[in-house]
Amino acid sequence: MDALDYIWLGIQAVFMGPEAFSVLGLSVSITVMMVLAGFLFGIVVGATPGLAGPFAMAISLPILISVFGYSPDALLPVMGFLIGIMKGATIGGAVPAILFNTPGTPDAFMTTLDGFPMAQKGQAKKALRVAHFSSASGDTFSDLVLFVCAPFLAIIVESYLDLPEKTGLLILSLSFIAAVIGGSVGKGLISIGLGLLAVYVGTGEDFYPRLSLGADGLSRGFPITTSVLGVLIIGAVFKELDEVWRQNRRSKATPVITQKGDQKLHWVDIKRLSPFIARSALIGTVIGALPGVGSTLAATLGYSSGRMQHQKSKPVGAPDFGEGAPEGIAATEAANSAVSGANLIPVLSLGIPGNAAAVFLILAAESIGGFNPGPAVFRFSPDILNPELVVAFGLFTCMTIANFFNWTIGGVFMRSMGFMINIPKSLLLPAVLLLTLTAIYVQETRLEAIWFALGFGVLGYIMRVLTISPLPFIIAFILGRNLEETARQAYSATGNDPFFLFNNPIALIFILMSVAVIIFSGRKPKKDAQ
Numbered sequence: 226m227d228a229l230d231y232i233w234l235g236i237q238a239v240f241m242g243p244e245a246f247s248v249l250g251l252s253v254s255i256t257v258m259m260v261l262a263g264f265l266f267g268i269v270v271g272a273t274p275g276l277a278g279p280f281a282m283a284i285s286l287p288i289l290i291s292v293f294g295y296s297p298d299a300l301l302p303v304m305g306f307l308i309g310i311m312k313g314a315t316i317g318g319a320v321p322a323i324l325f326n327t328p329g330t331p332d333a334f335m336t337t338l339d340g341f342p343m344a345q346k347g348q349a350k351k352a353l354r355v356a357h358f359s360s361a362s363g364d365t366f367s368d369l370v371l372f373v374c375a376p377f378l379a380i381i382v383e384s385y386l387d388l389p390e391k392t393g394l395l396i397l398s399l400s401f402i403a404a405v406i407g408g409s410v411g412k413g414l415i416s417i418g419l420g421l422l423a424v425y426v427g428t429g430e431d432f433y434p435r436l437s438l439g440a441d442g443l444s445r446g447f448p449i450t451t452s453v454l455g456v457l458i459i460g461a462v463f464k465e466l467d468e469v470w471r472q473n474r475r476s477k478a479t480p481v482i483t484q485k486g487d488q489k490l491h492w493v494d495i496k497r498l499s500p501f502i503a504r505s506a507l508i509g510t511v512i513g514a515l516p517g518v519g520s521t522l523a524a525t526l527g528y529s530s531g532r533m534q535h536q537k538s539k540p541v542g543a544p545d546f547g548e549g550a551p552e553g554i555a556a557t558e559a560a561n562s563a564v565s566g567a568n569l570i571p572v573l574s575l576g577i578p579g580n581a582a583a584v585f586l587i588l589a590a591e592s593i594g595g596f597n598p599g600p601a602v603f604r605f606s607p608d609i610l611n612p613e614l615v616v617a618f619g620l621f622t623c624m625t626i627a628n629f630f631n632w633t634i635g636g637v638f639m640r641s642m643g644f645m646i647n648i649p650k651s652l653l654l655p656a657v658l659l660l661t662l663t664a665i666y667v668q669e670t671r672l673e674a675i676w677f678a679l680g681f682g683v684l685g686y687i688m689r690v691l692t693i694s695p696l697p698f699i700i701a702f703i704l705g706r707n708l709e710e711t712a713r714q715a716y717s718a719t720g721n722d723p724f725f726l727f728n729n730p731i732a733l734i735f736i737l738m739s740v741a742v743i744i745f746s747g748r749k750p751k752k753d754a755q
Contacts, residue, residue, distance in 0.1 A: 226607055228376075235618025239305070239626070243298055256301045256619075260626045263306035267313020268639055272321060273653070278314030280657060282307050282585040283458040287450065287664035290592055297595045300616060304589050305623040311582040312364060312627045315562050316639055319356040323554070324349055335528045335561075339546060339553030346549055350640065354490040355498065355551045356558045357636040363506040363559035364631065367566030368624050370510050371573075375617075379574035379603035386600075388715035389725045393735030395708045396726075398577045400739035402697050404746035411747070412693045419684070420701025423447055428706065430713075442673045450668050451677040452702050453588060454661055456695045459678060460685015462658045467686070469651055494551065501531045501552045502559040509563025514570045527560025528553060566624065572598050573617060577704065584699050592668070 238256075245255040263285075270281040289306060293299035323340030336356060343352035386394065403413030422436075427446030429435040434444035505527030512523040531553060532546040539545070546553045569586070571577040576599030578584045590596045595612065602613045665678050685695050719725040726732045 226605075226610065228605060231605070231611070231614050232618050234615045235620075236622050238301060238615055238619040239622040242301060256305045256623065257626060259302040260305040260309045260623050261630055263309025264313040264627050264630045264635070265309075265638060267310035267315075268317035268320075268635070269313075270310065271314035271317020271319075272639070273317075277318075278310050278582055279585065280458060280461075281310045281314065282582060283454050284657070284660045284664050285310065286585055286589055286592070287668040290589075291667045293593075295593050297593075297612075300590070300593050300595055301619045301623065303593060304586060304620060305626075307582075307585055307589060308620070308623050309627050309630075311565055312624075312631060313635070315364070315565055316357055316360045316558075316631065316635055319360065319554075319558060320353065320639060323352045323356060335524045335557040336554055338528070339544075339548070339550050339557075342544075342547070342549030343551070343554070348549070351487070351490065352551065352554055353640050354636065355494070355554045357639055358490060358495065359498065359502050359505075359555040359558040360562040361628070361631045361635065362502050363509055363561075363563035364565060365628050366506040367510045367513060367563040368621075368628060369566075370514075371566045371570055371624075372621050374514070375570050375573045376603045378570065379600045380605075382575060383600040383604060386731065387729075388711055388718050389729040389732040390735065392708065392712045392715050393726055393729075393732035393739075394575070395577075395704055395711060397735045397739045397742070398571075398575070399697075399701060399704065399708075400742050402700055404742045409692075410743055412691075413697050414743075416688065416693050416695065416697035417701045420698035421705045423452055423681075423698075424702045424705035425709070429709075447677055447681075448669055448674055449588060449591065449702065450665055451674050452681050453584060453699055454665055455678040455681025456685035456688070456698055457584070458661050459658065459682030460689060460695060462654050462661070463682055463686035464689045465654050469654070498552060498555040501534065501556045504530055504534065505556045505558075505560035506563045509560035510567040512560075513564035513567025523564045524557045524561040527556045531556025573602060573620075574600060576600070576707065578700055584703065587703060 240254050240257065241252075243255045244252045245258045246253055266281060266285075267278060270278060285306060286303070289303045290299070293303055319336050319340065322336040323344055340352045340356065343349065382391075382394075399417055403417045404410050405413075424447070426436045427434045427444050434446075437443040505523075508527045508530060509523040512526065528546070535546055535550065535552050544550045565582070568583050572583045572586065576587075576597070578587050587598055590598060596602070596616045597613065602611075602617050604611055604614065662675055662678065665674055666672075688695050688698070715725050716722065719728070722728060726736055
């Protein structure tokens with residue numbers, strides 16, 4: 226079977242899978258409907274300040290698994306729903322940023338700088354149209370890069386990297402994530418260390434459960450659901466509740482925006498915005514392909530680049546960046562949306578999650594089974610069918626469908642979500658906490674899982690108070706077992722050589738790069754040092 230056969234099988238798996246309903250005798254696939262439902266849900270979540278895509282994915286995943294089960298047919302509907310949330314939340318975050326100067330997601334902060342001034346000038350609908358067009362353009366470009374790059378990168382890794390090199394690559398990935406997330410190498414290493422410590426509790430190949438302290442509850446280790454949802458979601462809820470408690474909410478009248486002037490996006494506008502969108506889409510794609518860097522940095526770099534470009538080519542009388550320039554919205558939204566597709570390049574080609582959304586896609590794959598993201602997924606075998614490769618092309622099809630919904634109905638649905646700003650956090654956050662604990666119990670069905678989740682929630686809260694990013698903890702927890710397994714196999718394959726990382730040239734390069742990343746990232750600029 227060649228590549229075209231696998232692509233066709235992936236498309237068939239999506240459109241000819243289990244039927245949701247039929248219209249005039251034509252079957253409508255449940256996977257297509259789940260992508261649509263996830264996309265609309267993601268827009269609603271993104272338009273709600275205090276929530277974000279990972280919140281919705283965390284709550285949805287256990288519920289989806291309980292509904293669809295653990296059969297291979299469940300994989301594409303569940304992951305299609307999560308992909309829909311990931312894309313919908315990105316464009317939904319621009320709604321409160323433009324209408325109310327409140328970013329729905331962290332990466333939409335830069336959108337407020339020009340979106341809200343445009344709204345104050347009575348150009349809110351036009352600003353939303355600019356945001357949607359730019360976001361959809363950046364997202365589509367990023368997905369195309371993913372479709373091309375992920376298989377080639379995976380084939381290169383599978384062809385040239387053996388067990389020692391893969392071990393070195395995992396160590397390099399953890400070092401890079403520790404260095405770039407959170408702004409402090411020390412805090413990143415602490416977060417990575419805590420994640421590795423947690424994942425090794427109750428595991429290993431010894432005759433007794435490792436690090437369990439003789440407790441039966443710890444002897445089976447921490448379920449991945451409790452640790453991920455506890456640190457990432459429950460910890461964030463605790464921190465938000467703490468802020469709500471500390472700050473008396475001041476009654477804030479919702480501004481009344483009077484629309485005036487032309488609100489449509491014309492061809493002339495698109496032609497003027499295209500250079501900004503193209504440059505930011507490229508920036509977002511490059512940033513997104515690096516594990517752990519995130520869309521906030523991409524939005525900042527895209528906005529800064531667009532501002533320099535705008536200063537050189539600004540027409541006379543046009544507003545500057547920060548004063549309601551549509552180019553500022555276009556540069557920001559194209560950059561942060563381009564991250565979503567590129568973030569899956571390290572996930573699908575290397576098995577390394579780059580952001581929180583990718584964490585939940587890996588979690589879904591591990592929970593349901595039948596798909597292990599990594600280089601082996603893109604193994605083209607002419608004689609034997611590789612089912613994981615069919616799933617991979619099915620995921621690409623789901624992303625294409627989500628882009629189609631984004632271009633067709635995303636703008637209209639996005640512009641109707643302005644009312645979500647009125648939901649108070651004091652009601653929203655307890656509901657999210659209750660749903661998260663319910664979702665954990667649905668999947669684990671034992672009471673100790675709730676206690677584990679609350680304990681990890683407290684840990685996540687403390688980490689946020691100390692400005693330690695929880696994302697390295699999560700990525701280390703996910704990669705920890707894979708790292709140990711790969712290292713053990715490499716040790717055995719090299720004849721019990723304890724220095725296998727240093728006797729292999731490529732593995733040694735990865736280790737040296739890991740040390741270099743930590744050292745150079747930890748160096749303070751001369752001004753700070755003085």
